[in-house]
Every structure is written in C-alpha cells, then in structure tokens.
Amino acid sequence: MELREYLTEHKLITDGAMGTYYSRFLNNDSAVSEFGNLTEEDTIVNIHQAYIKAGAELIRTNTFAANRQTLNQTKEEQKELIKKAYQLAKRAVKKAKEQVYIACDIGPIPENGTRTEEDILSEYQDICNAFLEEGGDIFLFETFSDFYYLKPLVKYIRDKKPAAFIITDFCLNKNGFTAKGISARSILETIEETDEIEAGGFNCGIGSGHMYQILRKLTLPAGKFIFAMPNAGYPEQFRNRLIFMDNEGYFRENIQRICELGIDAVGGCCGTTPDYIKNMAEKLSLEESYRGERKVLSVMREAKVEVRPNEFYQVFKEKKKVVAVELDPPFDAKDEAVIACAHRLKETGTDIITLADSPMGRSRVDSVLMALKLHNETGLPVMPHICCRDKNMIAMRSCILGAYTNGIRNILVVTGDPIPSEHRQSTTGVFDYNSIQLMNYVKEMNREHFAQEPIYYGGALNYGRGPIEKVIERMEKKIEAGASYFLTQPVFTEEDIRRLEEIKAKVNTKILCGIMPLVSYRNANFIKNEISGIHVPDWVVEKYRPDMDKAEAEWVGADIASQIIKDLSPYADGYYFMLPFNRVSLMEKIIIK
Incomplete structure (x- = not known):
C-alpha cells in the first residue's frame, strides 16, 4: 500500500531521533551518526530496527546532516554516504512483519554567505538524485525555516519522479515562528497552496507541550496530511553533557492530544528514543482520535486590514521624481x-x-x-x-x-x-x-x-x-x-x-x-x-x-x-x-x- 493511501485510512507513527540513539549506542555525545553509514553499518541497521520494533511505521534515512559543508565531504563522498544510508534502511525493514515506509531524510544545508544560491540549490538536487538512483519515492525535508529552496526542489523531484510523495516539516520556536520569522499559520497556508507538497508540518525546536499549544490554535489545511514530530523536551547540562530527561509518559499524553486535533502522522525528534515510540505506539487511542472534518484554510484567511499610507512611498505617486x-x-x-x-x-x-x-x-x-x-x-x-x-x-x-x-x-x-x-x-x-x-x-x-x-x-x-x-x-x-x-x-x-x-x-x-x-x-x-x-x-x-x-x-x-x-x-x-x-x-x- 502506498503511503498516501495508508494515510487516507490510518494515522502514521514515525521513528524518533537517530542522532540521539546513535550517541547512546556508542556512548559518545560527539559522534556524528551520518558517518556511521560508512563505519558502523550494523549499528545504524540495529537502530532502525529498534524503532521499527517499537512501532514505527515510517523510518527516516540517516542523512539529516549529509551535506558537504557539515560533513566536510566531496560530492562523490557525499553521494556514497547517502546511497549507503538508503541501503541500510532497506536492510532494516527487510525483516519487518508489516510494511514499513522509508523516507529520504534531507535537512537544511547551512548558509553562511560564502556560497551562492545556485550552488546550494545544486547540492540539494545532488542529494535528491542520490536518493532517486536508489529508488527513493518518499522525501522528507525536515527542520527547515522557510520555503526558499523547497519550492524549486519539490518541483524538481516531481519532474524526476511524478509519483514521489513529498513531506516538508519546519522547525518552530516556542512562539510558533521559524528562525526566519515565518509563522506556523503561514507555513500551513503555503503547504496548502503548493501542489507538489502532499504532507507537511513541524518537527524539532520545541517539546510536545509547546507543539500541542501551537497546533491547537491552527486551522489545518484540507487535502494535505499533517505531521507533528516534537522533541522529547529541552536538554539540560549535566557533567558537560546535554541530556534529555526521560518523560515518555508526558510525551505520549501530549501526542494523544495532538492526534485529537486531526494530525495525520506523529513521531519524535531530538531526544526521542525507541522507548518514546514504543510508549506512544502502545498507548495512543488512534481510532478514537482519527480525523474529524477539517475546516478549509482558504476560507479562514484573516480579514483584510486597512493599511495606513507610507509617507515616503506616497511621494512616488505625488512627485515626478x-x-x-x-x-x-x-x-x-x-x-x-x-x-x-x-x-x-x-x-x-x-x-x-x-x-x-x-x-x-x-x-x-x-x-x-x-x-x-x-x-x-x-x-x-x-x-x-x-x-x-x-x-x-x-x-x-x-x-x-x-x-x-x-x-x-x-x-x-x-x-x-x-x-x-x-x-x-x-x-x-x-x-x-x-x-x-x-x-x-x-x-x-x-x-x-x-x-x-x-x-x-x-x-x-x-x-x-x-x-x-x-x-x-x-x-x-x-x-x-x-x-x-x-x-x-x-x-x-x-x-x-x-x-x-x-x-x-x-x-x-x-x-x-x-x-x-x-x-x-x-x-x-x-x-x-x-x-x-x-x-x-x-x-x-x-x-x-x-x-x-x-x-x-x-x-x-x-x-x-x-x-x-x-x-x-x-x-x-x-x-x-x-x-x-x-x-x-x-x-x-x-x-x-
């Protein structure tokens, strides 16, 4: 069953944070999980399988930070790592009793002013091409702050693979805005208006309580599947380490409330281990909370406000020069x-x-x-x-x-x-x-x-x-x-x-x-x-x-x-x-x- 068909009839549970669990596996907080695709293949497969065993129906490839700047890689090295990540995810789902979906996970490429927009967009396309060559058909862009590169990328993927299923998730702060100042409401409106995007929502940045508080104030778009994958909470400093408290019960209670808002897919981001996903998968009342009728965003737009004239811009109309x-x-x-x-x-x-x-x-x-x-x-x-x-x-x-x-x-x-x-x-x-x-x-x-x-x-x-x-x-x-x-x-x-x-x-x-x-x-x-x-x-x-x-x-x-x-x-x-x-x-x- 294709993912879009599954989401029409069921709620979906995703995996949790690869990076968090990888660090625990190796007992090394500074370990970069993406390099594990090449050096710790069995560890990566075991982590995927742990999430699947816990109840995840969709896993993300271990490629969130697989960009050349973060990993200091060449184009060829990057391609090898991405293709290997997809292969390891396929190995992990091979033993699953039920169908498990694989999402090609793509995080934002750092922008520091020294690279051109064309260069950054080209690298995103290279990442997509590596997944496409491996047969990837579900693309998850996560922890983004705006649509600047996403709009051309989703069209690029659809041109290459018309049947691809594309998800765009954004990182919010506690006030409901991304780092680029875009509101959660505006994000959902853009998702609604973008034909190539079939699903989208929010991940990372905030814990489950803040995620619920933000989502409950929003009107969800019709005809789109909405994802919510909050962090376990907020990390604390302990003996020079950043650790997340174990709060699986609190997380699951908030996810239950999130589901009752009509959200289609839930999972976890930073700090969420297989225990979080297991607790969530075993105790969520998904059938009772499945989607009610949604109000259509396009008829819920705010009323137009009267805009006061700008003194300087008025001069363009009043003076010749x-x-x-x-x-x-x-x-x-x-x-x-x-x-x-x-x-x-x-x-x-x-x-x-x-x-x-x-x-x-x-x-x-x-x-x-x-x-x-x-x-x-x-x-x-x-x-x-x-x-x-x-x-x-x-x-x-x-x-x-x-x-x-x-x-x-x-x-x-x-x-x-x-x-x-x-x-x-x-x-x-x-x-x-x-x-x-x-x-x-x-x-x-x-x-x-x-x-x-x-x-x-x-x-x-x-x-x-x-x-x-x-x-x-x-x-x-x-x-x-x-x-x-x-x-x-x-x-x-x-x-x-x-x-x-x-x-x-x-x-x-x-x-x-x-x-x-x-x-x-x-x-x-x-x-x-x-x-x-x-x-x-x-x-x-x-x-x-x-x-x-x-x-x-x-x-x-x-x-x-x-x-x-x-x-x-x-x-x-x-x-x-x-x-x-x-x-x-x-x-x-x-x-x-």
Whole structure:
C-alpha cells in the first residue's frame, strides 16, 4: 500500500531521533551518526530496527546532516554516504512483519554567505538524485525555516519522479515562528497552496507541550496530511553533557492530544528514543482520535486590514521624481556634522535620507540609531540600510522590531560588503541571510506584526553584474519577496543608461537611479580604480585637474551629475544621491528634472 493511501485510512507513527540513539549506542555525545553509514553499518541497521520494533511505521534515512559543508565531504563522498544510508534502511525493514515506509531524510544545508544560491540549490538536487538512483519515492525535508529552496526542489523531484510523495516539516520556536520569522499559520497556508507538497508540518525546536499549544490554535489545511514530530523536551547540562530527561509518559499524553486535533502522522525528534515510540505506539487511542472534518484554510484567511499610507512611498505617486540622499554615519561618536548635513538637505527638497550600514565592512555608528536621530532632528523620512553581514537571526529580528517601535517604516535591505581581507582573522561575517531571504523575513513580519502600518523596503540593483537576464531574474525574486523599489549603483556611462532603460522596460517597479557627483581628481581616480561595480569612464576623470580647488571641482561634479540625470530622466522614478564625504552642498548645484 502506498503511503498516501495508508494515510487516507490510518494515522502514521514515525521513528524518533537517530542522532540521539546513535550517541547512546556508542556512548559518545560527539559522534556524528551520518558517518556511521560508512563505519558502523550494523549499528545504524540495529537502530532502525529498534524503532521499527517499537512501532514505527515510517523510518527516516540517516542523512539529516549529509551535506558537504557539515560533513566536510566531496560530492562523490557525499553521494556514497547517502546511497549507503538508503541501503541500510532497506536492510532494516527487510525483516519487518508489516510494511514499513522509508523516507529520504534531507535537512537544511547551512548558509553562511560564502556560497551562492545556485550552488546550494545544486547540492540539494545532488542529494535528491542520490536518493532517486536508489529508488527513493518518499522525501522528507525536515527542520527547515522557510520555503526558499523547497519550492524549486519539490518541483524538481516531481519532474524526476511524478509519483514521489513529498513531506516538508519546519522547525518552530516556542512562539510558533521559524528562525526566519515565518509563522506556523503561514507555513500551513503555503503547504496548502503548493501542489507538489502532499504532507507537511513541524518537527524539532520545541517539546510536545509547546507543539500541542501551537497546533491547537491552527486551522489545518484540507487535502494535505499533517505531521507533528516534537522533541522529547529541552536538554539540560549535566557533567558537560546535554541530556534529555526521560518523560515518555508526558510525551505520549501530549501526542494523544495532538492526534485529537486531526494530525495525520506523529513521531519524535531530538531526544526521542525507541522507548518514546514504543510508549506512544502502545498507548495512543488512534481510532478514537482519527480525523474529524477539517475546516478549509482558504476560507479562514484573516480579514483584510486597512493599511495606513507610507509617507515616503506616497511621494512616488505625488512627485515626478523622488530624491533620496545617502549620508554616511560617523566612524566615532561625533555626530554634529552629519546632523548639520541633514538639516541642510531638508532645505534642498530632499524626500528621504538613507544611511549606510557600515559599508565596506568598516564599523560606523549604527544605521538605524543614526536614522532615528536624524528623523527626530529634522522630521524627514529616513531609510536605514540593514545588511546581512553583521547580525545573526536573533539580532536581526531585534533590530527590525526596535526600528519599528521607534517609527522606522522604510529600510533598504542589502546582503552587505564582505569583511575586508586584512580583518578576516579577527572579524567574522555572519550572513545568516542574504538580501532576498531577509526581505522574505520582513515580509512575514509585516504580515504578522505590522499589518496596519507595514515597513516598506527596497533592494539594491547592481545593473551591471552579468547578463541582464540574470539581473532581472534577481530583481523579480526581490519583488516577489516584497521589495517596493530599487536603488542602483552610481550611473556614469551610456552603457549604464541603456541597461537601465532595458530593465525599466521589462520590470514593473520603482527605480531610483544612483548619482555620485565626484568632488576632486583624486576622488574620481579612487572610485574608478578602487571600488568594484562602479564604472567611471576616462572622460569623467579627465574633467578634473589635480590643482582644482574645492568649489571648482564641485561644480564639475554637479554639471556631470545634472547631465546624467537629464539622460536618465525617461527611465528613472527618482534619484539616489551618494555624496562623497557627505558634501551636501552639491545638492544646491545639481539640476534635477
């Protein structure tokens, strides 16, 4: 009987935590179970069989962390380990009296900012291919935080094997959110809307009591099978070891209550040994608790709320061209100069001040805090940049919540420049997110927390990076993630303008074109030769002389900027001014049409 047919008529019991029991087998808390596929074959088979004997009707292959980064393996070594894991699972179920299903277990690949999205997606596909070659037809993605890689992967599997049964499980915290800020409710809605996903739910992160509390508040989707596999509880430190308390009875009682909510499959994650599964399988009243009629999620969507207009975004509708000016926060605590610059910008008709987040990996005053001070001083809207380099998921959420409670409603989301090479031994880039992932996070926060007055956020547009089709593809991903507008790199050349013309014709979004009026011969040469991604042509440098005084050089920079603005005018929704050394006096010289 196929799994989908079985789930239609029965509740399913899965296994527990391979890693927990493997450590007990070897009496070694640091043992990595995935390596056991190659070095401890009999141990892995015995653990699978222990769960089956305890009552598990579905076991997961010992491959949760079988990615190249975690195990430090080559592509070939990884493939061998995954194929061996599936073979060992098949050995284990061979002696089972009843049918036992094998799920190809895939955990999240760590993302640290040094690997491209394409590379990570390719590795996921390699993992799927290894399972498919062994005949795998049930795929369980577990402990995920978002759908970013899952959406293309489930389509990939279905294209390769149309009959495959795909399960997507997510890791929640005690508040019912993933590490990427996605709510349990939103997860179930996406599962409902994704045809390729037949089952999904939650595993890991929380104990059975918290799992029940979260699930009981949710409306389950119609036409999908829902899985719940909580942890045994929360580990405690004991003699330098993290151990889970033995609470099989408490776990089983909560699983019983979870089943009564209409959940289709139950099992365990971290800390759940065969004793947990045995206690659960022997004492659950599955028949009495089997599925009642579910309410359909699609008719349970929350009512639309009235959204307050965003002061800055309204300018796009009211003015022909929007003017955003970037100020660099100071390197030290002396902020008088930047405050004076902000006051001067208010007099020039600037619509919004935007502040960089420690650009080029060199620490400055926090962009959000500096933005708040400038807003309080001037009353102008502000747009701090928030980059992914320096903050982990916890700090990022705190930063955004703090910004919001203090009135920030506009941000620019960027991945961030890498740490300068000379500091990489002592300073670590975080990169828990890239810009698109952080945008999706803010999008979810808007939905869950800021629905009446959401944060409007933009993205960086590096229009000169690679084929224009790829540039547009990345823009569209950002738009899908909720980006309302784009700020470009500085524009200097005719080629830059033509690329922006083509982009604007193909992408329906607001674009603020980057304008950088250079302020000296030295400044022009530095930007041309030292800053990647900005194309300063020779004719621009030749407009300056080494002996020019400050005033003359500023007028040259302003004249060049005015001409570029005129040429960009048919394609620009506004302009994003990057003023070297915060030279706001330039704004009084530049002609904006």
